[in-house]
Amino acid sequence: MHNEIEILMSMVFDGEATPAEAAQVRAHLTTCAACSESWQRWQVLDTCLASAPPLIPPPDFVASVMARLGERRRRRSRSRWFGSGMVLASALVLVGFWLIVAALLWWGHQHPLEVGIALSSGAQFLSSLTWILRGLGTLFGSVDGVVLKLGAGFGLSLTFALVLLWFWVMSRSPGWVRMPAPMH
Amino acid sequence: MDNQELLWLEQARRGDQLAFGKLVQAYQRPVYNLAYRMLGNAAEAEDAAQETFVRMYTKLHTYQSDRKLSSWVLSIASHYCIDRLRRRRFNWLSLDEEPVAAVLPSGGRGPEERALCRETRDEVQSLVDRLAPGYRAPLILRYWHDLSYAEIAQVMGLSVQAVKSRLHRARLQLADARVQSGATLVMTAAGAR
Ligand SMILES: [Zn+2]
Numbered sequence: 001m002h003n004e005i006e007i008l009m010s011m012v013f014d015g016e017a018t019p020a021e022a023a024q025v026r027a028h029l030t031t032c033a034a035c036s037e038s039w040q041r042w043q044v045l046d047t048c049l050a051s052a053p054p055l056i057p058p059p060d061f062v063a064s065v066m067a068r069l070g071e072r073r074r075r076r077s078r079s080r081w082f083g084s085g086m087v088l089a090s091a092l093v094l095v096g097f098w099l100i101v102a103a104l105l106w107w108g109h110q111h112p113l114e115v116g117i118a119l120s121s122g123a124q125f126l127s128s129l130t131w132i133l134r135g136l137g138t139l140f141g142s143v144d145g146v147v148l149k150l151g152a153g154f155g156l157s158l159t160f161a162l163v164l165l166w167f168w169v170m171s172r173s174p175g176w177v178r179m180p181a182p183m184h
Numbered sequence: 185m186d187n188q189e190l191l192w193l194e195q196a197r198r199g200d201q202l203a204f205g206k207l208v209q210a211y212q213r214p215v216y217n218l219a220y221r222m223l224g225n226a227a228e229a230e231d232a233a234q235e236t237f238v239r240m241y242t243k244l245h246t247y248q249s250d251r252k253l254s255s256w257v258l259s260i261a262s263h264y265c266i267d268r269l270r271r272r273r274f275n276w277l278s279l280d281e282e283p284v285a286a287v288l289p290s291g292g293r294g295p296e297e298r299a300l301c302r303e304t305r306d307e308v309q310s311l312v313d314r315l316a317p318g319y320r321a322p323l324i325l326r327y328w329h330d331l332s333y334a335e336i337a338q339v340m341g342l343s344v345q346a347v348k349s350r351l352h353r354a355r356l357q358l359a360d361a362r363v364q365s366g367a368t369l370v371m372t373a374a375g376a377r
Contacts, residue, residue: 014333014351057212061234068234
């Protein structure tokens with residue numbers, strides 16, 4: 001009962017009670033000391049809240065918003081350029097990788113099975129990288145752009161490093177790569 | 185919503201910066217007030233209010249004209265402020281544990297008025313600051329934006345029933361906090377003598 005009345009009391013303060021509900025509250029207050037005390041405390045609170053004056057935004061507020069908007073737009077277009085550059089570079093690296101593999105096959109330096117394994121593990125690496133990035137993106141929400149860029153940069157440098165390492169190993173010890181028996 | 189604002193909105197959607205500036209001009213006060221009451225200080229309020237308008241700009245195409253523009257803008261602002269408060273990871277509901285920082289009421293007010301509402305402007309804010317974000321927003325929209333339950337429900341994406349009960353609980357908590365801070369004030373005043 002007191003709880004119901006309390007909710008009605010709150011509605012009276014908010015101007016949301018019907019006249020009948022307001023009358024019900026008034027009737028209860030004359031008989032109940034506890035609710036009557038709450039009513040008085042809430043009345044003071046109501047005065048306090050209602051007397052707090054509205055605040056004025058700083059005079060340069062509109063200009064600051066427009067400046068922030070401009071900055072955001074510049075940053076977005078920069079990151080779009082950066083993103084497309086990244087995609088282009090990754091595509092080039094991928095195409096280059098395939099070309100190297102094709103050339104090796106052509107010259108008969110590598111067993112076709114080994115090339116197949118290298119290709120499939122390369123694809124595996126790329127797809128798992130995508131999943132990691134997607135996961136990071138959902139984890140960090142608003143900073144996913146940054147995470148994606150860092151991730152893509154990392155993936156790209158790792159690919160470059162691996163290709164370089166591979167060339168280095170090849171040049172140092174040609175015997176390390178098993179020469180296939182000539183196919184007839 | 186008046187036709188002028190609708191026109192600005194249309195122009196802003198087509199990339200007209202000046203028109204968007206007019207909308208910012210028109211809504212800066214309610215948004216800044218909401219942010220200030222939610223976050224409790226001027227620096228954060230200004231930052232949050234600016235961010236609200238940046239978000240509004242990026243969401244212009246999602247606005248549906250069957251909704252009041254003011255309600256849409258306040259909705260963006262209140263959700264942003266609530267997120268921001270939740271990131272602070274403060275234990276909002278510990279109302280009966282730590283007392284409100286004791287601040288002596290400033291002079292210049294008559295005893296009658298003080299008996300009615302002892303709190304200074306800052307103290308009212310420090311009371312509001314103690315409410316959990318989800319309870320704070322309806323109270324602010326009710327007292328400083330004069331919104332009805334139905335309007336608050338629309339801004340916050342709640343049912344009218346939920347708004348009603350949150351305002352009720354906010355009152356209970358604030359009244360308790362006032363009594364406690366009142367006790368602190370009396371003790372501080374006695375100790376100072
Ligand atoms: Zn009662």
